[in-house]
Amino acid sequence: MTAPREPPGPAHAHPEDDAPVPCLASSPAPSWREQGIQMPMPALADEEGPRVDPGLPPVVDAHVHLFPDRVFEAVWRWFDRHGWPIRYKLHTPQVVSFLLSRGVERVVALHYAHKPGMARALNAYVAQVAKDEPRVIGLGTVYPGEPDAVAILEEAFALGLKGVKLHCHVQAFSPDAPQLHELYEACARAGKPLVMHSGREPSSPQYPVDPHQLCAAERVERVLKDHPSLKLCVPHLGADEFDAYARLLERYDTLWLDTTMAVGGYFPVPLPRKALEVRPGRILYGTDFPNLPYAWDRELRALAGLGLDEAALAGVLGGNTLSLYAEC
Structure with a gap:
Protein backbone atom coordinates (compact mmCIF):
# COMPACT_ATOMS: atom_id res chain seq x y z
CA MET A 1 0.00 0.00 0.00
CA THR A 2 1.39 3.38 -0.96
CA ALA A 3 1.99 5.78 1.89
CA PRO A 4 -0.55 8.65 1.81
CA ARG A 5 0.67 11.95 0.49
CA GLU A 6 0.09 15.23 2.27
CA PRO A 7 -2.46 17.72 0.92
CA PRO A 8 -1.48 19.43 -2.35
CA GLY A 9 1.64 21.54 -2.15
CA PRO A 10 5.27 21.42 -3.27
CA ALA A 11 7.09 18.17 -2.54
CA HIS A 12 10.54 18.51 -1.03
CA ALA A 13 13.51 16.20 -0.88
CA HIS A 14 15.74 16.68 2.11
CA PRO A 15 16.71 19.31 2.95
CA GLU A 16 14.64 21.24 0.37
CA ASP A 17 14.13 20.72 -3.33
CA ASP A 18 11.31 22.18 -5.41
CA ALA A 19 12.30 21.07 -8.91
CA PRO A 20 10.52 17.73 -9.59
CA VAL A 21 11.70 15.68 -12.55
CA PRO A 22 9.28 13.62 -14.70
CA CYS A 23 9.10 9.97 -13.66
CA LEU A 24 10.21 7.12 -15.87
CA ALA A 25 8.91 3.58 -16.26
CA SER A 26 8.66 1.55 -13.06
CA SER A 27 9.93 -1.94 -12.32
CA PRO A 28 7.37 -4.78 -11.98
CA ALA A 29 9.25 -6.34 -9.04
CA PRO A 30 7.30 -6.77 -5.77
CA SER A 31 7.60 -3.75 -3.53
CA TRP A 32 7.58 -2.86 0.13
CA ARG A 33 4.54 -0.75 -0.65
CA GLU A 34 2.57 -3.85 -1.52
CA GLN A 35 3.49 -5.18 1.92
CA GLY A 36 2.13 -2.04 3.62
CA ILE A 37 5.50 -0.59 4.69
CA GLN A 38 5.02 3.16 4.94
CA MET A 39 6.92 6.28 5.95
CA PRO A 40 7.35 7.79 8.44
CA MET A 41 8.66 4.88 10.50
CA PRO A 42 8.99 4.85 14.32
CA ALA A 43 12.11 5.09 16.46
CA LEU A 44 13.31 2.06 18.40
CA ALA A 45 14.35 2.19 22.04
CA ASP A 46 16.90 -0.58 21.65
CA GLU A 47 19.97 -0.66 23.87
CA GLU A 48 23.30 0.39 22.37
CA GLY A 49 26.65 -1.21 23.07
CA PRO A 50 29.49 0.82 24.59
CA ARG A 51 31.93 -0.06 21.79
CA VAL A 52 32.81 -2.58 19.10
CA ASP A 53 33.20 -6.11 20.45
CA PRO A 54 36.99 -6.61 20.74
CA GLY A 55 36.55 -10.15 19.42
CA LEU A 56 35.41 -8.87 16.03
CA PRO A 57 37.69 -8.23 13.05
CA PRO A 58 38.53 -4.58 12.31
CA VAL A 59 35.38 -2.58 11.58
CA VAL A 60 35.07 0.08 8.88
CA ASP A 61 31.74 1.88 8.43
CA ALA A 62 31.32 2.36 4.67
CA HIS A 63 28.23 4.59 4.92
CA VAL A 64 28.49 7.56 7.29
CA HIS A 65 26.98 10.96 6.49
CA LEU A 66 28.87 14.19 7.12
CA PHE A 67 27.44 17.63 6.32
CA PRO A 68 27.99 21.22 7.46
CA ASP A 69 25.89 22.01 10.53
CA ARG A 70 23.02 23.81 8.82
CA VAL A 71 22.63 21.14 6.17
CA PHE A 72 22.69 18.39 8.80
CA GLU A 73 19.98 20.18 10.76
CA ALA A 74 17.80 20.53 7.66
CA VAL A 75 18.26 16.84 6.88
CA TRP A 76 17.19 15.94 10.44
CA ARG A 77 14.08 18.10 10.22
CA TRP A 78 13.10 16.38 6.99
CA PHE A 79 13.66 12.91 8.42
CA ASP A 80 11.78 13.68 11.61
CA ARG A 81 8.74 14.63 9.50
CA HIS A 82 8.96 12.24 6.60
CA GLY A 83 11.38 9.37 7.30
CA TRP A 84 12.08 8.33 10.90
CA PRO A 85 13.13 10.09 14.12
CA ILE A 86 16.87 10.72 14.21
CA ARG A 87 18.41 9.29 17.37
CA TYR A 88 21.90 10.75 16.98
CA LYS A 89 21.70 14.45 16.12
CA LEU A 90 25.45 14.93 16.09
CA HIS A 91 27.42 17.39 14.01
CA THR A 92 30.47 16.33 12.03
CA PRO A 93 33.18 16.45 14.77
CA GLN A 94 30.89 14.54 17.14
CA VAL A 95 29.98 11.96 14.49
CA VAL A 96 33.63 11.17 13.81
CA SER A 97 34.56 11.14 17.50
CA PHE A 98 31.56 8.98 18.45
CA LEU A 99 32.41 6.19 16.02
CA LEU A 100 36.19 6.22 16.35
CA SER A 101 36.04 6.32 20.15
CA ARG A 102 33.82 3.23 20.11
CA GLY A 103 36.26 1.14 18.14
CA VAL A 104 35.24 1.75 14.53
CA GLU A 105 38.63 1.98 12.83
CA ARG A 106 37.73 4.03 9.76
CA VAL A 107 34.64 5.65 8.26
CA VAL A 108 33.65 6.50 4.69
CA ALA A 109 32.12 9.99 4.67
CA LEU A 110 29.23 10.48 2.26
CA HIS A 111 27.21 13.55 1.36
CA TYR A 112 25.05 14.70 -1.53
CA ALA A 113 23.95 17.98 -3.09
CA HIS A 114 20.18 18.35 -3.14
CA LYS A 115 20.26 21.17 -5.72
CA PRO A 116 22.70 22.66 -8.25
CA GLY A 117 25.45 24.90 -6.95
CA MET A 118 26.06 23.13 -3.61
CA ALA A 119 28.55 20.44 -4.52
CA ARG A 120 31.80 22.45 -4.58
CA ALA A 121 31.30 23.78 -1.05
CA LEU A 122 30.24 20.37 0.28
CA LYS A 131 42.61 15.99 5.81
CA ASP A 132 42.25 16.70 9.53
CA GLU A 133 41.37 13.10 10.42
CA PRO A 134 43.12 10.48 8.22
CA ARG A 135 40.77 7.76 9.43
CA VAL A 136 37.99 9.44 7.42
CA ILE A 137 37.77 8.35 3.77
CA GLY A 138 36.03 11.30 2.16
CA LEU A 139 33.87 11.05 -0.96
CA GLY A 140 32.64 13.90 -3.15
CA THR A 141 29.33 14.63 -4.83
CA VAL A 142 27.80 16.57 -7.72
CA TYR A 143 24.27 17.38 -8.82
CA PRO A 144 23.70 15.44 -12.07
CA GLY A 145 23.10 17.75 -15.00
CA GLU A 146 24.38 20.92 -13.33
CA PRO A 147 26.83 23.12 -15.27
CA ASP A 148 30.46 21.97 -15.08
CA ALA A 149 29.46 18.69 -13.44
CA VAL A 150 32.53 16.83 -14.70
CA ALA A 151 34.83 19.66 -13.65
CA ILE A 152 33.27 19.60 -10.18
CA LEU A 153 34.13 15.90 -9.87
CA GLU A 154 37.65 16.40 -11.15
CA GLU A 155 38.16 19.21 -8.63
CA ALA A 156 36.85 16.90 -5.88
CA PHE A 157 39.36 14.22 -6.83
CA ALA A 158 42.14 16.82 -6.86
CA LEU A 159 41.16 17.69 -3.27
CA GLY A 160 41.90 14.08 -2.32
CA LEU A 161 38.33 12.73 -2.23
CA LYS A 162 38.26 9.01 -2.93
CA GLY A 163 34.96 8.54 -4.74
CA VAL A 164 31.52 9.99 -5.38
CA LYS A 165 28.10 9.74 -3.70
CA LEU A 166 24.87 10.22 -5.68
CA HIS A 167 21.28 9.75 -4.50
CA CYS A 168 18.59 9.01 -7.09
CA HIS A 169 15.74 9.87 -4.71
CA VAL A 170 17.04 13.20 -3.45
CA GLN A 171 18.64 14.34 -6.69
CA ALA A 172 15.69 13.13 -8.79
CA PHE A 173 17.34 11.09 -11.52
CA SER A 174 17.20 7.58 -12.92
CA PRO A 175 20.46 5.59 -12.91
CA ASP A 176 20.41 5.28 -16.70
CA ALA A 177 19.49 8.91 -17.40
CA PRO A 178 21.60 10.52 -20.16
CA GLN A 179 23.12 13.21 -17.93
CA LEU A 180 24.74 10.52 -15.80
CA HIS A 181 26.96 9.06 -18.50
CA GLU A 182 29.58 11.80 -18.34
CA LEU A 183 29.77 11.38 -14.57
CA TYR A 184 30.18 7.62 -14.84
CA GLU A 185 32.93 8.14 -17.38
CA ALA A 186 34.69 10.66 -15.13
CA CYS A 187 34.64 8.21 -12.21
CA ALA A 188 35.87 5.37 -14.39
CA ARG A 189 38.72 7.45 -15.85
CA ALA A 190 39.86 8.42 -12.37
CA GLY A 191 39.40 4.93 -10.95
CA LYS A 192 37.08 6.30 -8.24
CA PRO A 193 34.18 4.24 -6.87
CA LEU A 194 30.65 5.60 -7.13
CA VAL A 195 28.22 5.02 -4.25
CA MET A 196 24.72 5.50 -5.63
CA HIS A 197 21.42 5.07 -3.82
CA SER A 198 19.69 3.53 -6.81
CA GLY A 199 17.48 1.03 -5.01
CA ARG A 200 13.78 1.85 -4.68
CA GLU A 201 13.84 1.86 -0.88
CA PRO A 202 13.92 3.23 1.74
CA SER A 203 11.72 5.90 0.16
CA SER A 204 9.24 8.58 1.14
CA PRO A 205 6.29 10.09 -0.75
CA GLN A 206 7.82 13.47 0.07
CA TYR A 207 10.69 13.08 -2.37
CA LEU A 224 27.07 -1.78 -15.49
CA LYS A 225 26.94 -2.91 -19.12
CA ASP A 226 27.51 0.54 -20.60
CA HIS A 227 30.37 1.42 -18.22
CA PRO A 228 32.28 -1.82 -17.61
CA SER A 229 35.17 -0.14 -15.78
CA LEU A 230 32.97 1.84 -13.36
CA LYS A 231 33.21 0.65 -9.74
CA LEU A 232 29.64 0.92 -8.43
CA CYS A 233 28.40 0.40 -4.87
CA VAL A 234 24.64 0.27 -4.22
CA PRO A 235 23.60 0.87 -0.59
CA HIS A 236 20.89 -0.92 1.41
CA LEU A 237 21.69 -4.21 -0.40
CA GLY A 238 19.59 -2.80 -3.26
CA ALA A 239 16.38 -2.57 -1.20
CA ASP A 240 13.78 -3.56 -1.95
CA GLU A 241 14.92 -5.63 -4.95
CA PHE A 242 17.26 -7.80 -2.89
CA ASP A 243 17.17 -10.89 -5.10
CA ALA A 244 17.64 -8.89 -8.30
CA TYR A 245 20.73 -7.20 -6.89
CA ALA A 246 22.08 -10.52 -5.66
CA ARG A 247 21.84 -11.77 -9.25
CA LEU A 248 23.65 -8.66 -10.49
CA LEU A 249 26.36 -9.27 -7.91
CA GLU A 250 26.89 -12.74 -9.35
CA ARG A 251 27.22 -11.39 -12.90
CA TYR A 252 29.32 -8.25 -12.53
CA ASP A 253 32.79 -7.85 -11.06
CA THR A 254 32.38 -4.06 -10.80
CA LEU A 255 29.43 -4.10 -8.38
CA TRP A 256 29.42 -3.90 -4.58
CA LEU A 257 26.50 -3.66 -2.13
CA ASP A 258 26.49 -2.17 1.36
CA THR A 259 24.36 -3.39 4.26
CA VAL A 278 26.16 -15.07 -2.80
CA ARG A 279 29.41 -13.08 -2.94
CA PRO A 280 30.49 -11.90 0.51
CA GLY A 281 33.69 -10.39 -0.87
CA ARG A 282 31.52 -7.68 -2.45
CA ILE A 283 29.52 -6.74 0.65
CA LEU A 284 30.41 -3.70 2.77
CA TYR A 285 29.23 -2.96 6.30
CA GLY A 286 27.51 0.44 6.41
CA THR A 287 25.06 2.14 8.74
CA ASP A 288 23.74 5.59 7.64
CA PHE A 289 25.09 6.97 10.94
CA PRO A 290 24.15 9.43 12.42
CA ASN A 291 20.76 9.45 10.67
CA LEU A 292 19.44 6.40 12.51
CA ALA A 311 37.21 -14.67 6.37
CA ALA A 312 33.83 -13.56 5.04
CA LEU A 313 33.00 -11.67 8.24
CA ALA A 314 36.39 -9.93 8.24
CA GLY A 315 35.78 -8.82 4.67
CA VAL A 316 32.24 -7.58 5.24
CA LEU A 317 33.07 -5.68 8.43
CA GLY A 318 36.03 -3.82 7.00
CA GLY A 319 38.40 -5.57 4.64
CA ASN A 320 36.20 -5.23 1.56
CA THR A 321 35.79 -1.49 2.07
CA LEU A 322 39.51 -0.94 2.52
CA SER A 323 40.20 -2.96 -0.63
CA LEU A 324 37.67 -0.94 -2.64
CA TYR A 325 39.27 2.38 -1.70
CA ALA A 326 42.87 1.19 -1.41
CA GLU A 327 44.07 2.52 -4.75
CA CYS A 328 41.96 5.69 -4.87
Whole structure:
Protein backbone atom coordinates (compact mmCIF):
# COMPACT_ATOMS: atom_id res chain seq x y z
CA MET A 1 0.00 0.00 0.00
CA THR A 2 1.39 3.38 -0.96
CA ALA A 3 1.99 5.78 1.89
CA PRO A 4 -0.55 8.65 1.81
CA ARG A 5 0.67 11.95 0.49
CA GLU A 6 0.09 15.23 2.27
CA PRO A 7 -2.46 17.72 0.92
CA PRO A 8 -1.48 19.43 -2.35
CA GLY A 9 1.64 21.54 -2.15
CA PRO A 10 5.27 21.42 -3.27
CA ALA A 11 7.09 18.17 -2.54
CA HIS A 12 10.54 18.51 -1.03
CA ALA A 13 13.51 16.20 -0.88
CA HIS A 14 15.74 16.68 2.11
CA PRO A 15 16.71 19.31 2.95
CA GLU A 16 14.64 21.24 0.37
CA ASP A 17 14.13 20.72 -3.33
CA ASP A 18 11.31 22.18 -5.41
CA ALA A 19 12.30 21.07 -8.91
CA PRO A 20 10.52 17.73 -9.59
CA VAL A 21 11.70 15.68 -12.55
CA PRO A 22 9.28 13.62 -14.70
CA CYS A 23 9.10 9.97 -13.66
CA LEU A 24 10.21 7.12 -15.87
CA ALA A 25 8.91 3.58 -16.26
CA SER A 26 8.66 1.55 -13.06
CA SER A 27 9.93 -1.94 -12.32
CA PRO A 28 7.37 -4.78 -11.98
CA ALA A 29 9.25 -6.34 -9.04
CA PRO A 30 7.30 -6.77 -5.77
CA SER A 31 7.60 -3.75 -3.53
CA TRP A 32 7.58 -2.86 0.13
CA ARG A 33 4.54 -0.75 -0.65
CA GLU A 34 2.57 -3.85 -1.52
CA GLN A 35 3.49 -5.18 1.92
CA GLY A 36 2.13 -2.04 3.62
CA ILE A 37 5.50 -0.59 4.69
CA GLN A 38 5.02 3.16 4.94
CA MET A 39 6.92 6.28 5.95
CA PRO A 40 7.35 7.79 8.44
CA MET A 41 8.66 4.88 10.50
CA PRO A 42 8.99 4.85 14.32
CA ALA A 43 12.11 5.09 16.46
CA LEU A 44 13.31 2.06 18.40
CA ALA A 45 14.35 2.19 22.04
CA ASP A 46 16.90 -0.58 21.65
CA GLU A 47 19.97 -0.66 23.87
CA GLU A 48 23.30 0.39 22.37
CA GLY A 49 26.65 -1.21 23.07
CA PRO A 50 29.49 0.82 24.59
CA ARG A 51 31.93 -0.06 21.79
CA VAL A 52 32.81 -2.58 19.10
CA ASP A 53 33.20 -6.11 20.45
CA PRO A 54 36.99 -6.61 20.74
CA GLY A 55 36.55 -10.15 19.42
CA LEU A 56 35.41 -8.87 16.03
CA PRO A 57 37.69 -8.23 13.05
CA PRO A 58 38.53 -4.58 12.31
CA VAL A 59 35.38 -2.58 11.58
CA VAL A 60 35.07 0.08 8.88
CA ASP A 61 31.74 1.88 8.43
CA ALA A 62 31.32 2.36 4.67
CA HIS A 63 28.23 4.59 4.92
CA VAL A 64 28.49 7.56 7.29
CA HIS A 65 26.98 10.96 6.49
CA LEU A 66 28.87 14.19 7.12
CA PHE A 67 27.44 17.63 6.32
CA PRO A 68 27.99 21.22 7.46
CA ASP A 69 25.89 22.01 10.53
CA ARG A 70 23.02 23.81 8.82
CA VAL A 71 22.63 21.14 6.17
CA PHE A 72 22.69 18.39 8.80
CA GLU A 73 19.98 20.18 10.76
CA ALA A 74 17.80 20.53 7.66
CA VAL A 75 18.26 16.84 6.88
CA TRP A 76 17.19 15.94 10.44
CA ARG A 77 14.08 18.10 10.22
CA TRP A 78 13.10 16.38 6.99
CA PHE A 79 13.66 12.91 8.42
CA ASP A 80 11.78 13.68 11.61
CA ARG A 81 8.74 14.63 9.50
CA HIS A 82 8.96 12.24 6.60
CA GLY A 83 11.38 9.37 7.30
CA TRP A 84 12.08 8.33 10.90
CA PRO A 85 13.13 10.09 14.12
CA ILE A 86 16.87 10.72 14.21
CA ARG A 87 18.41 9.29 17.37
CA TYR A 88 21.90 10.75 16.98
CA LYS A 89 21.70 14.45 16.12
CA LEU A 90 25.45 14.93 16.09
CA HIS A 91 27.42 17.39 14.01
CA THR A 92 30.47 16.33 12.03
CA PRO A 93 33.18 16.45 14.77
CA GLN A 94 30.89 14.54 17.14
CA VAL A 95 29.98 11.96 14.49
CA VAL A 96 33.63 11.17 13.81
CA SER A 97 34.56 11.14 17.50
CA PHE A 98 31.56 8.98 18.45
CA LEU A 99 32.41 6.19 16.02
CA LEU A 100 36.19 6.22 16.35
CA SER A 101 36.04 6.32 20.15
CA ARG A 102 33.82 3.23 20.11
CA GLY A 103 36.26 1.14 18.14
CA VAL A 104 35.24 1.75 14.53
CA GLU A 105 38.63 1.98 12.83
CA ARG A 106 37.73 4.03 9.76
CA VAL A 107 34.64 5.65 8.26
CA VAL A 108 33.65 6.50 4.69
CA ALA A 109 32.12 9.99 4.67
CA LEU A 110 29.23 10.48 2.26
CA HIS A 111 27.21 13.55 1.36
CA TYR A 112 25.05 14.70 -1.53
CA ALA A 113 23.95 17.98 -3.09
CA HIS A 114 20.18 18.35 -3.14
CA LYS A 115 20.26 21.17 -5.72
CA PRO A 116 22.70 22.66 -8.25
CA GLY A 117 25.45 24.90 -6.95
CA MET A 118 26.06 23.13 -3.61
CA ALA A 119 28.55 20.44 -4.52
CA ARG A 120 31.80 22.45 -4.58
CA ALA A 121 31.30 23.78 -1.05
CA LEU A 122 30.24 20.37 0.28
CA ASN A 123 33.23 18.69 -1.34
CA ALA A 124 35.64 21.23 0.11
CA TYR A 125 34.07 20.71 3.54
CA VAL A 126 34.45 16.93 3.52
CA ALA A 127 37.95 17.14 2.02
CA GLN A 128 39.04 19.27 4.97
CA VAL A 129 37.49 16.82 7.45
CA ALA A 130 39.40 13.96 5.81
CA LYS A 131 42.61 15.99 5.81
CA ASP A 132 42.25 16.70 9.53
CA GLU A 133 41.37 13.10 10.42
CA PRO A 134 43.12 10.48 8.22
CA ARG A 135 40.77 7.76 9.43
CA VAL A 136 37.99 9.44 7.42
CA ILE A 137 37.77 8.35 3.77
CA GLY A 138 36.03 11.30 2.16
CA LEU A 139 33.87 11.05 -0.96
CA GLY A 140 32.64 13.90 -3.15
CA THR A 141 29.33 14.63 -4.83
CA VAL A 142 27.80 16.57 -7.72
CA TYR A 143 24.27 17.38 -8.82
CA PRO A 144 23.70 15.44 -12.07
CA GLY A 145 23.10 17.75 -15.00
CA GLU A 146 24.38 20.92 -13.33
CA PRO A 147 26.83 23.12 -15.27
CA ASP A 148 30.46 21.97 -15.08
CA ALA A 149 29.46 18.69 -13.44
CA VAL A 150 32.53 16.83 -14.70
CA ALA A 151 34.83 19.66 -13.65
CA ILE A 152 33.27 19.60 -10.18
CA LEU A 153 34.13 15.90 -9.87
CA GLU A 154 37.65 16.40 -11.15
CA GLU A 155 38.16 19.21 -8.63
CA ALA A 156 36.85 16.90 -5.88
CA PHE A 157 39.36 14.22 -6.83
CA ALA A 158 42.14 16.82 -6.86
CA LEU A 159 41.16 17.69 -3.27
CA GLY A 160 41.90 14.08 -2.32
CA LEU A 161 38.33 12.73 -2.23
CA LYS A 162 38.26 9.01 -2.93
CA GLY A 163 34.96 8.54 -4.74
CA VAL A 164 31.52 9.99 -5.38
CA LYS A 165 28.10 9.74 -3.70
CA LEU A 166 24.87 10.22 -5.68
CA HIS A 167 21.28 9.75 -4.50
CA CYS A 168 18.59 9.01 -7.09
CA HIS A 169 15.74 9.87 -4.71
CA VAL A 170 17.04 13.20 -3.45
CA GLN A 171 18.64 14.34 -6.69
CA ALA A 172 15.69 13.13 -8.79
CA PHE A 173 17.34 11.09 -11.52
CA SER A 174 17.20 7.58 -12.92
CA PRO A 175 20.46 5.59 -12.91
CA ASP A 176 20.41 5.28 -16.70
CA ALA A 177 19.49 8.91 -17.40
CA PRO A 178 21.60 10.52 -20.16
CA GLN A 179 23.12 13.21 -17.93
CA LEU A 180 24.74 10.52 -15.80
CA HIS A 181 26.96 9.06 -18.50
CA GLU A 182 29.58 11.80 -18.34
CA LEU A 183 29.77 11.38 -14.57
CA TYR A 184 30.18 7.62 -14.84
CA GLU A 185 32.93 8.14 -17.38
CA ALA A 186 34.69 10.66 -15.13
CA CYS A 187 34.64 8.21 -12.21
CA ALA A 188 35.87 5.37 -14.39
CA ARG A 189 38.72 7.45 -15.85
CA ALA A 190 39.86 8.42 -12.37
CA GLY A 191 39.40 4.93 -10.95
CA LYS A 192 37.08 6.30 -8.24
CA PRO A 193 34.18 4.24 -6.87
CA LEU A 194 30.65 5.60 -7.13
CA VAL A 195 28.22 5.02 -4.25
CA MET A 196 24.72 5.50 -5.63
CA HIS A 197 21.42 5.07 -3.82
CA SER A 198 19.69 3.53 -6.81
CA GLY A 199 17.48 1.03 -5.01
CA ARG A 200 13.78 1.85 -4.68
CA GLU A 201 13.84 1.86 -0.88
CA PRO A 202 13.92 3.23 1.74
CA SER A 203 11.72 5.90 0.16
CA SER A 204 9.24 8.58 1.14
CA PRO A 205 6.29 10.09 -0.75
CA GLN A 206 7.82 13.47 0.07
CA TYR A 207 10.69 13.08 -2.37
CA PRO A 208 10.30 15.28 -5.48
CA VAL A 209 9.83 12.15 -7.60
CA ASP A 210 8.57 8.63 -6.97
CA PRO A 211 11.66 6.42 -6.49
CA HIS A 212 9.67 3.43 -7.68
CA GLN A 213 9.27 5.19 -11.02
CA LEU A 214 12.96 6.09 -11.28
CA CYS A 215 14.79 3.13 -9.80
CA ALA A 216 15.01 -0.51 -10.83
CA ALA A 217 17.71 -3.16 -10.85
CA GLU A 218 17.49 -3.46 -14.63
CA ARG A 219 18.35 0.23 -14.97
CA VAL A 220 21.46 -0.32 -12.86
CA GLU A 221 22.37 -3.29 -15.02
CA ARG A 222 22.34 -0.99 -18.05
CA VAL A 223 24.86 1.21 -16.27
CA LEU A 224 27.07 -1.78 -15.49
CA LYS A 225 26.94 -2.91 -19.12
CA ASP A 226 27.51 0.54 -20.60
CA HIS A 227 30.37 1.42 -18.22
CA PRO A 228 32.28 -1.82 -17.61
CA SER A 229 35.17 -0.14 -15.78
CA LEU A 230 32.97 1.84 -13.36
CA LYS A 231 33.21 0.65 -9.74
CA LEU A 232 29.64 0.92 -8.43
CA CYS A 233 28.40 0.40 -4.87
CA VAL A 234 24.64 0.27 -4.22
CA PRO A 235 23.60 0.87 -0.59
CA HIS A 236 20.89 -0.92 1.41
CA LEU A 237 21.69 -4.21 -0.40
CA GLY A 238 19.59 -2.80 -3.26
CA ALA A 239 16.38 -2.57 -1.20
CA ASP A 240 13.78 -3.56 -1.95
CA GLU A 241 14.92 -5.63 -4.95
CA PHE A 242 17.26 -7.80 -2.89
CA ASP A 243 17.17 -10.89 -5.10
CA ALA A 244 17.64 -8.89 -8.30
CA TYR A 245 20.73 -7.20 -6.89
CA ALA A 246 22.08 -10.52 -5.66
CA ARG A 247 21.84 -11.77 -9.25
CA LEU A 248 23.65 -8.66 -10.49
CA LEU A 249 26.36 -9.27 -7.91
CA GLU A 250 26.89 -12.74 -9.35
CA ARG A 251 27.22 -11.39 -12.90
CA TYR A 252 29.32 -8.25 -12.53
CA ASP A 253 32.79 -7.85 -11.06
CA THR A 254 32.38 -4.06 -10.80
CA LEU A 255 29.43 -4.10 -8.38
CA TRP A 256 29.42 -3.90 -4.58
CA LEU A 257 26.50 -3.66 -2.13
CA ASP A 258 26.49 -2.17 1.36
CA THR A 259 24.36 -3.39 4.26
CA THR A 260 22.98 -0.03 5.41
CA MET A 261 19.66 -0.48 7.26
CA ALA A 262 19.04 -3.83 5.54
CA VAL A 263 20.13 -6.43 8.11
CA GLY A 264 19.11 -5.11 11.53
CA GLY A 265 15.42 -5.99 11.31
CA TYR A 266 14.20 -2.39 11.42
CA PHE A 267 12.09 -2.83 8.32
CA PRO A 268 9.62 -5.74 8.67
CA VAL A 269 10.98 -7.83 5.81
CA PRO A 270 12.94 -11.10 5.78
CA LEU A 271 16.71 -10.91 6.08
CA PRO A 272 18.12 -10.73 2.51
CA ARG A 273 20.50 -13.62 3.16
CA LYS A 274 21.06 -14.42 -0.52
CA ALA A 275 22.38 -10.91 -1.15
CA LEU A 276 24.77 -11.32 1.79
CA GLU A 277 25.99 -14.81 0.99
CA VAL A 278 26.16 -15.07 -2.80
CA ARG A 279 29.41 -13.08 -2.94
CA PRO A 280 30.49 -11.90 0.51
CA GLY A 281 33.69 -10.39 -0.87
CA ARG A 282 31.52 -7.68 -2.45
CA ILE A 283 29.52 -6.74 0.65
CA LEU A 284 30.41 -3.70 2.77
CA TYR A 285 29.23 -2.96 6.30
CA GLY A 286 27.51 0.44 6.41
CA THR A 287 25.06 2.14 8.74
CA ASP A 288 23.74 5.59 7.64
CA PHE A 289 25.09 6.97 10.94
CA PRO A 290 24.15 9.43 12.42
CA ASN A 291 20.76 9.45 10.67
CA LEU A 292 19.44 6.40 12.51
CA PRO A 293 16.26 5.60 14.46
CA TYR A 294 17.97 2.85 16.51
CA ALA A 295 21.24 1.94 18.23
CA TRP A 296 24.46 2.75 16.36
CA ASP A 297 25.69 -0.87 16.60
CA ARG A 298 22.41 -2.66 15.87
CA GLU A 299 23.46 -3.86 12.42
CA LEU A 300 27.00 -4.60 13.51
CA ARG A 301 25.67 -7.02 16.11
CA ALA A 302 23.24 -8.49 13.59
CA LEU A 303 26.01 -9.15 11.07
CA ALA A 304 28.25 -10.67 13.73
CA GLY A 305 25.46 -13.08 14.63
CA LEU A 306 24.79 -14.41 11.12
CA GLY A 307 27.34 -17.21 11.31
CA LEU A 308 29.49 -16.04 8.42
CA ASP A 309 32.85 -17.76 8.28
CA GLU A 310 35.82 -15.89 9.69
CA ALA A 311 37.21 -14.67 6.37
CA ALA A 312 33.83 -13.56 5.04
CA LEU A 313 33.00 -11.67 8.24
CA ALA A 314 36.39 -9.93 8.24
CA GLY A 315 35.78 -8.82 4.67
CA VAL A 316 32.24 -7.58 5.24
CA LEU A 317 33.07 -5.68 8.43
CA GLY A 318 36.03 -3.82 7.00
CA GLY A 319 38.40 -5.57 4.64
CA ASN A 320 36.20 -5.23 1.56
CA THR A 321 35.79 -1.49 2.07
CA LEU A 322 39.51 -0.94 2.52
CA SER A 323 40.20 -2.96 -0.63
CA LEU A 324 37.67 -0.94 -2.64
CA TYR A 325 39.27 2.38 -1.70
CA ALA A 326 42.87 1.19 -1.41
CA GLU A 327 44.07 2.52 -4.75
CA CYS A 328 41.96 5.69 -4.87
